[in-house]
Amino acid sequence: MTNSSELNIIDVKGIVKSFKRTPVLQNVNWSVKPGQFWGIIGPNGSGKTTLLNLISGVEQPDRGEISFGGKALTSYGRKELSRRLAVLQQDGLPSVPFPVRDVIQMGRFPFQDWRGKETDENAEQLLEEIMEKLELKELGNRPLSVLSGGQRQRVALGKVMAQQPEVVLLDEPTTYLDIRYQMRFMELVSSWQREEGLTVIAVMHDLNLAALFCDRLLVLQEGNIVAEGTPDEIMSSETMEKVFEVKTHVINHPDVGAPQLLLKTEKRSIVNE
Ligand SMILES: Nc1ncnc2c1ncn2[C@@H]1O[C@H](COP(=O)(O)OP(=O)(O)OP(=O)(O)O)[C@@H](O)[C@H]1O
8 A cells, every 4th residue: 555655755744843841843744756946935944954953964853753764763873864855054154265176076965984984986977967057066176255146045055955955945045136036046956956857845935936937835823834836826816814914916927927916006106305
């Protein structure tokens, strides 16, 4: 007999998490199938990052269980988990003086033996391909500390790509990027996802970007899942008002049809001073 949960790469069951007795996640149940691109959305403080930290094993739940690939997350060793799951934070990398190439190579850590020696003979070629794809070749010898925020975030992406994970967790990855780099960054993640069948879970504050790139959205509010579904199902004026307390118009993107939000505003008259 097949169990539908066997097909899930991640199962979150009955998760409860509090910090200093303040509940942050309350009985969260959620599952993710391989190859899906999830956006986690919700107001400030609704528990998005905490959920991501529980899935990456950085935080432990008070109650409930998370399984990864059908096995309890707690049964994985650090290195074993890193071969399958990678995390990219908001400001992916500190401003250190290491060259770009070396930083990307650090993503190979889970595949190094106890002496720090690479175990995959194709790793060099993989690194070259990643640098090429992310247009980082010319920056290869530059220290990270002289790069712009957008360039540094591309290097951070290169590092997680070098990790060759099955699942990547992104925590507000475009926050510090300008509009061009936001789009570029999401396109790079999206093409990586399509080419490799990668599973992506991204905490997103930009709902329009989330609707363009994610195929599913999970909505958190005060530590509870209040909705989940496709962007078309989630991005309604009613849901946005209920969750974010804003009034919106929802229109369809003229190129791809995805729902996009416009904030409602009072008509203002322009006064000449
Ligand atoms: N390590 C911690 N210690 C104490 N409280 C914490 C800790 N981590 C998170 N919290 C609290 O838990 C709540 C949820 O935080 P979390 O970062 O998960 O929310 P979020 O939805 O990601 O918020 P934001 O959109 O503002 O980033 C917040 O009230 C936060 O202050």
